[in-house]
Amino acid sequence: MTSSSSSVQQAKQALGQRFREIRKDAGITARELAHRAGWHESKCSRLEHGRTPPSDADIRAWTYHCGALDQTEDLIATARGIQGMYVEWRRIERAGLKRAQESVVPLFERTRVFRAYSSWLVPGPLQTEGYTRALLRATARRRGLVDDVEQALTVRMERSRILHQGSHRFAFLIEESALRKRIGGIEVMAGQLAHLITVATLPSMSLGVIPDHADRSAIPPVEDFWIFDDAQVNVELVSAYLNVTQPHEVSLYARTFGLLQGLAVYGATARGVITSAINALG
Structure with a gap:
């Protein structure tokens, strides 16, 4: 079976993939999203690759600037669940x-x-x-x-x-x-x-x-x-x-x-x- 220590990282990566898909569906680049949110460009990459755990504020900013506010609460619940896994x-x-x-x-x-x-x-x-x-x-x-x-x-x-x-x-x-x-x-x-x-x-x-x-x-x-x-x-x-x-x-x-x-x-x-x-x- 898949090791449980890796299942947390897999969950983080899956959440990051959702961020990437939302951004691409919005038709904007990571650089543009970072500019709109007032972030360093590398932050988008870290979030999309599951290297940085997103805060509630990060998720709200992401969905706001990508026109996906309907997904905000679900993403927040998913992120909190991942944090509770480890x-x-x-x-x-x-x-x-x-x-x-x-x-x-x-x-x-x-x-x-x-x-x-x-x-x-x-x-x-x-x-x-x-x-x-x-x-x-x-x-x-x-x-x-x-x-x-x-x-x-x-x-x-x-x-x-x-x-x-x-x-x-x-x-x-x-x-x-x-x-x-x-x-x-x-x-x-x-x-x-x-x-x-x-x-x-x-x-x-x-x-x-x-x-x-x-x-x-x-x-x-x-x-x-x-x-x-x-x-x-x-x-x-x-x-x-x-x-x-x-x-x-x-x-x-x-x-x-x-x-x-x-x-x-x-x-x-x-x-x-x-x-x-x-x-x-x-």
């Missing part, structure tokens, strides 16, 4: 990890069907307190954040109650290798793996483990992602997360999730893989 961690974590954890509570509360694929860690709602604490501490150290780990941990644990409340349904896919990455030490990891076996029995839960020996011919490696209903996909990167809402992209992730489900094992077989990871802790 959210830097430092922006949402600047007030601390607790506030960052609280920011996603509304999304979790309104979602009815959760689908998540993880290649390197246990997904959030399935995490134990010790496992989550270790991850939050590492995040705070790595990003130089204020130490509000315990407060953030409280929010995370409270959020995990959705596993037992309401009419939510969950489908989680975890790579076997994620079960063998030690987070928080042997005791914490053993408790986390045992907890996975327990939550897998919940009636609202489908937990699949993709074995290391699975044949990957039909699906190449992909990034970790969450699908919230059929409305939104979140993809975590090192420096930011992507918020994907375009229907065709959400559908692409849903199809990819379906392919990954075909690689996974479930039930007793999955428990066997998890138990093997526990035994490997020594």
Whole structure:
């Protein structure tokens, strides 16, 4: 599948193409448009090639001088959507990890069907307190954040109650290798793996483990992602997360999730893989 990090740039380029088409339909050159708007000529080129994010004022000026005022609001909505696709961690974590954890509570509360694929860690709602604490501490150290780990941990644990409340349904896919990455030490990891076996029995839960020996011919490696209903996909990167809402992209992730489900094992077989990871802790 197309990498999500490139999907933001593709969206910017598509918006720039719309600017170019509007200008050409108006029959004016980039130089003339820049002159009318009071811009440097290079600004038109940057906007048309998706190199500069347009402000609301830029869009209004573009459509005004090109005689396309009927497209103004749609272009503004599209531009704002693109800006919301890429959210830097430092922006949402600047007030601390607790506030960052609280920011996603509304999304979790309104979602009815959760689908998540993880290649390197246990997904959030399935995490134990010790496992989550270790991850939050590492995040705070790595990003130089204020130490509000315990407060953030409280929010995370409270959020995990959705596993037992309401009419939510969950489908989680975890790579076997994620079960063998030690987070928080042997005791914490053993408790986390045992907890996975327990939550897998919940009636609202489908937990699949993709074995290391699975044949990957039909699906190449992909990034970790969450699908919230059929409305939104979140993809975590090192420096930011992507918020994907375009229907065709959400559908692409849903199809990819379906392919990954075909690689996974479930039930007793999955428990066997998890138990093997526990035994490997020594």
